[in-house]
Amino acid sequence: MNEQSIPTEPLEKQIRLLERTCARQAEKIDNFQKLIKINEIINSAGLEISKLLTIIMSAAEQVMQCAASSLMLIDEKTDELVYKVALGEKGEDIKEKFRLKMGQGIAGWVAQNSKPLVVPDVRKDPRFYSKPDEDTGFQTRSILCVPMKVRNKTIGILQALNPTNKESFSKRDLPIFTAFANQAAVAIENANVHRYQLEEQRLRDELTIAQKIQQNILPGTALHLDRFECCAKNQSAKMVGGDFYDFIQFDQNRFGILIGDVSGKGVPAALFMVSFISSIRFYSQSTSSPAELFYKVNSVLNEESTFGMFVTAALLMFDLNTMTITFTNAGHLPPYIRSSSGTIVPLKGKKSLPLGILKNTIFEETVVPFHEGEVYILYTDGVTEARSKNNEEFGIERLTQAVCCTEPTPTKIVESVFRLVTAFSSGTDGHDDITVLAAGCIG
Amino acid sequence: MEIKVINSNNTAVFEITGEIDLYNSPQLRQQLTETINKGLKFILLDFSTVKYIDSSGLATLIEGLRKLNKVKGEIKLCCMNKNIRDVFEVSRLEDIFAIYNTREEALNDFKKD
Numbered sequence: 001m002n003e004q005s006i007p008t009e010p011l012e013k014q015i016r017l018l019e020r021t022c023a024r025q026a027e028k029i030d031n032f033q034k035l036i037k038i039n040e041i042i043n044s045a046g047l048e049i050s051k052l053l054t055i056i057m058s059a060a061e062q063v064m065q066c067a068a069s070s071l072m073l074i075d076e077k078t079d080e081l082v083y084k085v086a087l088g089e090k091g092e093d094i095k096e097k098f099r100l101k102m103g104q105g106i107a108g109w110v111a112q113n114s115k116p117l118v119v120p121d122v123r124k125d126p127r128f129y130s131k132p133d134e135d136t137g138f139q140t141r142s143i144l145c146v147p148m149k150v151r152n153k154t155i156g157i158l159q160a161l162n163p164t165n166k167e168s169f170s171k172r173d174l175p176i177f178t179a180f181a182n183q184a185a186v187a188i189e190n191a192n193v194h195r196y197q198l199e200e201q202r203l204r205d206e207l208t209i210a211q212k213i214q215q216n217i218l219p220g221t222a223l224h225l226d227r228f229e230c231c232a233k234n235q236s237a238k239m240v241g242g243d244f245y246d247f248i249q250f251d252q253n254r255f256g257i258l259i260g261d262v263s264g265k266g267v268p269a270a271l272f273m274v275s276f277i278s279s280i281r282f283y284s285q286s287t288s289s290p291a292e293l294f295y296k297v298n299s300v301l302n303e304e305s306t307f308g309m310f311v312t313a314a315l316l317m318f319d320l321n322t323m324t325i326t327f328t329n330a331g332h333l334p335p336y337i338r339s340s341s342g343t344i345v346p347l348k349g350k351k352s353l354p355l356g357i358l359k360n361t362i363f364e365e366t367v368v369p370f371h372e373g374e375v376y377i378l379y380t381d382g383v384t385e386a387r388s389k390n391n392e393e394f395g396i397e398r399l400t401q402a403v404c405c406t407e408p409t410p411t412k413i414v415e416s417v418f419r420l421v422t423a424f425s426s427g428t429d430g431h432d433d434i435t436v437l438a439a440g441c442i443g
Numbered sequence: 444m445e446i447k448v449i450n451s452n453n454t455a456v457f458e459i460t461g462e463i464d465l466y467n468s469p470q471l472r473q474q475l476t477e478t479i480n481k482g483l484k485f486i487l488l489d490f491s492t493v494k495y496i497d498s499s500g501l502a503t504l505i506e507g508l509r510k511l512n513k514v515k516g517e518i519k520l521c522c523m524n525k526n527i528r529d530v531f532e533v534s535r536l537e538d539i540f541a542i543y544n545t546r547e548e549a550l551n552d553f554k555k556d
């Protein structure tokens with residue numbers, strides 16, 4: 001056989017095939033290197049979201065070699081796509097200015113369908129939305145657009161416009177850009193989690209300050225006035241709460257103890273409590289009638305009450321001259337009296353609606369005698385409704401036992417009730433604010 | 444907490460199951476607001492399967508009462524267990540809420556035109 005007649009075509013084909021394979025392998029290696037670079041860039045970007053987004057897009061332009069790129073995030077409130085970063089000569093003209101509805105334009109389609117899209121020539125795709133081009137003068141030729149997903153949820157899109165190294169994007173550009181978008185989505189999510197953590201810490205710090213302010217609004221825990229002695233203790237289920245107490249000196253011989261509970265818990269209850277106690281202190285300077293004081297405060301409170309919020313409260317005014325108590329109870333739990341002989345009975349009297357419900361509520365007043373050695377105990381429902389691990393209620397019986405089993409002084413009684421309630425509900429969440437107040441004339 | 448609302452003849456009956464507390468009273472508030480916004484002015488809350496109500500729940504009822512008063516509507520409550528009835532008695536809220544032993548009594552007592 002003549003050597004020159006050996007057909008060369010299969011060999012050339014094989015060489016071309018080998019060259020193509022080598023080129024594809026080289027492209028893959030290049031893509032891997034790009035991905036490593038992307039990782040490095042994103043990991044070094046930190047957690048500040050605006051800085052991170054810009055760095056992501058700068059990396060996108062380098063990787064994809066394009067004239068312009070943009071990152072849009074979904075605004076969950078309006079279900080629209082918002083330009084967060086837009087790079088390229090017209091980038092600043094569209095950033096935060098344009099919004100796309102889901103399904104509108106190429107980006108809207110990608111966000112709505114959570115699928116990537118390659119548009120080699122936008123003039124041939126009816127989904128293309130030309131308004132940004134018309135407004136900025138930029139001329140889009142080809143688009144590569146991919147969704148950014150976190151745990152299968154699309155949070156936005158990335159798009160690259162007009163490749164600089166070729167005429168148009170092709171499907172072969174998708175894997176690298178998709179991998180890039182996945183990295184970017186995780187980085188954005190991490191930055192968001194970090195931002196939420198910082199925000200949460202800020203709120204916790206603010207609540208700590210609010211707690212201190214609220215504690216400072218309440219008077220001290222004990223007060224002695226001649227033979228008259230008061231003691232109180234308060235503990236909120238949350239950092240701030242709606243339980244409160246106050247000691248009010250009406251004049252030299254008349255002294256009031258107030259306990260109350262604002263509906264609800266936490267910050268709303270705490271704010272309402274501050275408003276209430278401020279009004280009490282203001283109006284107590286111009287009246288020495290508990291019922292009249294509640295009437296005046298209720299009138300103010302009704303104008304401020306929202307979401308149906310209300311206050312149950314009881315006010316006992318001790319007159320050391322006449323040895324009488326004038327008291328009014330606005331929907332609060334009945335006070336108890338521990339007599340000098342050790343018996344415990346509820347303080348019976350007229351009751352009225354809580355404050356903050358009806359503007360013209362008439363508050364009833366009851367006058368009863370009091371004696372040396374008696375201790376008057378006021379409490380909030382956090383005491384009687386405290387739950388054990390077995391979901392039992394603390395109840396009135398345990399309250400009276402706690403009052404009985406200690407020395408008959410306000411301080412000892414408050415300590416005893418608090419100790420028993422705390423022990424009873426140990427291991428539970430402590431679901432309500434707890435306040436105990438005791439007062440009496442110790443002979 | 445679960446709320447089933449049965450609408451009939453300008454009246455809505457709320458069948459509530461579970462506890463009405465700080466965490467789920469916003470759900471009751473939303474349901475009351477939606478019902479009132481639909482133009483239903485007579486609302487009966489059936490407490491047959493309510494185990495517990497706290498002060499947030501009571502505040503939500505007061506808010507509903509205020510809204511209905513503004514449109515000359517009415518809110519009624521029925522079938523409470525003893526503990527819940529005691530809460531209304533101690534707080535004197537029984538002075539402003541019409542409370543009935545049975546659903547029929549409550550429905551018959553709506554002052555409709």
